[in-house]
Amino acid sequence: MSPQLVTLLLSWPEFKNPGRLWTLALLPLLVIAYFLALRLKGRTGIRYTNTAVLGAILPKQSQWRRHLAVAMSLCSLVALSMAWARPMGLERVPRERATVVVVIDSSQSMMATDVKPNRLDAAKTEAKDFINTLPDGFNVAVVSLSGSSSVRMPPSIDRAATLRAIDGIQLQDGTAIGDAIESSLSAIKQAPLGNDKKPAPGLVVMLSDGTNTTGADVAGAAAKAKSQKVPVYTIAYGKQTGYVDLDGKRERVPPDPKLLQQVSQATGGKSWSADSAGELKDVYKDVKSQVGYEEVRKERTAQYALYALAFATVAALGAVSMAARWP
Template sequence: MSWLWSWIPEFANPGRLWTLALLPALVIAYLILLRLKGRVALRFTNTGVLGRVVGTQRRWTRHVFVAMSLCSLVALGLAYANPLGTEKVPRERATVVMIVDVSLSMSAEDVEPNRLDAAKQAAVEFVRGLPDSFNVAVVAMSGRPTIAIPPTTDRGATERAITSLELADGTAIGDSITTALRAVDMAPPGGDGEEPAPAMIVMLSDGTNTEGPAPAEPASRAKAEEIPIFTIAYGTQNGFVDVDGQRENVAPDTATLEQIADVTGARAVDADNRASLADAYRDVGSVIGFEDVAKPITATYAFVALGFAIVAALGAVFMAARWPR
């Protein structure tokens, strides 16, 4: 039934919905009038005369026109409560923290020329596509995650931080989330009286958590702070690297990344080549670059009420007219 609730709008003045309480009373009154009319009709034994007096009407059409009248009243009652819809508008401010995996598995060459170089290029393109007013930070994910650059609007400095990322041992996904949350706290405050800019994290990883705490607890903390974590599972299932003469498979842990995104109310996407990685960043950018803003849709409900009222009015004219026989 959750799908049903999603169709129910929010209202700017929900207290005005009391007007809908009149609807059951009107329905009951209509049913009572129908019973009384039936009793009166039984008094006339000459049905031919009665037919000439009241004319011929299909019973079901009368009910339809009454229903249209009631629907018009319902729509007007909802319009009176000022229903609100949502409209996507570009964000004016935001803090975006990019977590880029730099573990040794990023040297795999299943993505040309290798995972890390392709990831750097895609990350730079992603940053260039963000609004200039967004503060962007970069966290290097390894066994010891570090803030490569704190939140800043200097795109040149951010791009240099991304291109200077180097391979390191280990993959600490949980600690990387904690580090990203710390980077969010480093964002410059807004003007006087302004609320803190909304923050979001974009994590690209090609491996499994190998060090530090599990990602579940840091992800829950991000959820509590209303910071969504968008994840990109990067690389193919057949990717490999040679470590100490041993060939190791380095397939991305898609299940963990999906869980992180789900917990924080964000989106998880996969990328197994340069094109799909660019698409993944573009997909994420289309989400974080906009926000849902409440918008009055009273006119829509009033228009629906007008439509019902027109049909009901035509029905009243139809029932009142004496058509030639």
């Protein structure tokens, strides 16, 4: 039996008609009846004293085959009962619509050259490659993260304009992660409604390399994103040994993965770390697998019916093997 099958059967799903699970009450009754039948059979004496003749007439019964057939029959009953109750499960399907806000840190620490040619230019290149891989129907917005975060491009399906907005991001002072989250939430509200007059789900992909230095409370902004059901996926970018020279003074600018991880966890997103352009490219591939799909509740009746058929087939083969006289 495959590990996936074992996991599925051991994990109790939700059901559309849980009242139909009353059939599972038959299971212990059948088990008791089976053991009683075994005990009664053991007490029954044989009518033939000549065991040699009896052995020639009747084939030996394999105990393990009998037990296997019964066990598989009971498993089939369990799977059929669950299928009748219409089990529900989560399935990952491609998103049809979404609004993705790409947040790029533009603070002075992004001039560090630990990532060639520097953090900001490398981040822009990989962010543009990421945007080009998103489905054409996705709206994409761009927010620059600095001491005065702003929406550089409102949600749009115009990829050329979005890429130009990324190219226009320049270095600025300060790092206000909380402000960037709030700007992202504002950008999501600007996205056009769908044909059903409902907004597309919003997601934020934030790349930053520094510690928050100013602006709104990060925890408060993350709580606001959670209340609006907007997950924030964070990328801590740069090496711990990174540094910049400001006003004739060399300052270390290591990324702060702990803070970014707290943001992603608080909003239901996911966090990554990358200290090179190559790693950032791989991270964006993971990000795409997250934002490009959604979990949808679907009925799994057919799946459980298939398992019931598999158990019943094994039980039938066991019964046939006991009835047949093999040469």
